[in-house]
Amino acid sequence: MSKSTISKYTWLLDLLTRRGRLTRKEINDYWIANTDLSDGRPMPRRSFHHYIDGIEQMFDLNINCDRSTNEYYIDDASESDTRLREWMLDALAISDTVTASRDISHRILLEKTPSARGKLPIVINALRSLTALKFSYRPYDRPALQAVVLEPYCVRIFRQRWYVTGRNKGKAALRTYALDRMSRLVELPDTFEMDPGFDAEEYFSNCVGIIRNNRDNPQTVVIRASAWRANYLRALPLHSSQSERAYDGFSLFEYHVFVTADLVNELLSMGRSVEVLKPLFLRRQIAEELQAALALYNAGTTASKSSKNTDTIG
Numbered sequence: 001m002s003k004s005t006i007s008k009y010t011w012l013l014d015l016l017t018r019r020g021r022l023t024r025k026e027i028n029d030y031w032i033a034n035t036d037l038s039d040g041r042p043m044p045r046r047s048f049h050h051y052i053d054g055i056e057q058m059f060d061l062n063i064n065c066d067r068s069t070n071e072y073y074i075d076d077a078s079e080s081d082t083r084l085r086e087w088m089l090d091a092l093a094i095s096d097t098v099t100a101s102r103d104i105s106h107r108i109l110l111e112k113t114p115s116a117r118g119k120l121p122i123v124i125n126a127l128r129s130l131t132a133l134k135f136s137y138r139p140y141d142r143p144a145l146q147a148v149v150l151e152p153y154c155v156r157i158f159r160q161r162w163y164v165t166g167r168n169k170g171k172a173a174l175r176t177y178a179l180d181r182m183s184r185l186v187e188l189p190d191t192f193e194m195d196p197g198f199d200a201e202e203y204f205s206n207c208v209g210i211i212r213n214n215r216d217n218p219q220t221v222v223i224r225a226s227a228w229r230a231n232y233l234r235a236l237p238l239h240s241s242q243s244e245r246a247y248d249g250f251s252l253f254e255y256h257v258f259v260t261a262d263l264v265n266e267l268l269s270m271g272r273s274v275e276v277l278k279p280l281f282l283r284r285q286i287a288e289e290l291q292a293a294l295a296l297y298n299a300g301t302t303a304s305k306s307s308k309n310t311d312t313i314g
Helices: 003-019 024-033 045-059 079-099 102-107 120-129 227-235 261-269 280-313
Strands: 063-066 071-074 131-137 146-158 161-168 173-178 182-191 219-226 243-247 250-257 274-278
Touching: 003 024, 003 045, 003 071, 024 045, 045 063, 120 131, 120 146, 120 161, 120 182, 146 173, 219 227, 227 243, 227 250, 261 280, 274 280
Parallel strands: none
Antiparallel strands: 063 071, 131 146, 131 182, 146 161, 161 173, 219 250, 219 274, 243 250
């Protein structure tokens, strides 16, 4: 399939996602206005139906026509289906834009991220066929490789890294692993029965990041954010449970989440633009982390001065 054809699929699906129900004439008017794809010419009826069939095969979505109004629309999908479709559309649209901009590639700066290109298809196939995975894993906090046999339940992307969550057969417990830290990944012939009570959305619903606290309950977390930090949090919420009370010069944000290392790191990364108010144990933990960092810098300053004095005396 050519990139040009994928671009047309993406365009039509994005149009119906954003605009909702549209007649064939309305779709054609939008098509003509997009001269990069249409060259200003109408879309042939045969091509239109070819694009609809292609979208159904590529995205597993149905585009129906309401015969009472002659409007085309996307079949209702679950929230997770909608998010996946939007993510795929964004990825395809960005890829298409960057590919068409090779003449200015030296001015398009991309972030280098760990690749899961060779591993993700293996993991996805194991998810679909309910087969176990075997791999070696190197955690960042331990030097030795771990041998893991995992029954995969779901995959998730966070901070441009892919993770798989499933039942570690050796530990008989749910664990999450980063694909970029795996080696010697293979799919085993062994099949398994997935826990019927597992719901991927529910499992991560109270998580900021990829870590889930299986021992404690979610907490009500309240932070005070400066006015400019509040703008960032409104644009990209820290968590879906985020609610805000705005005041003169600051805002209070409230969340219902697990308190994990991912949450602590997110709060620390905001520096003095946020202050944790609740719960008290999290406020103390953040304060201890900041004090430890300050002590490290103070020690470094003292050592630097001592070194300069020694150099002067010598």
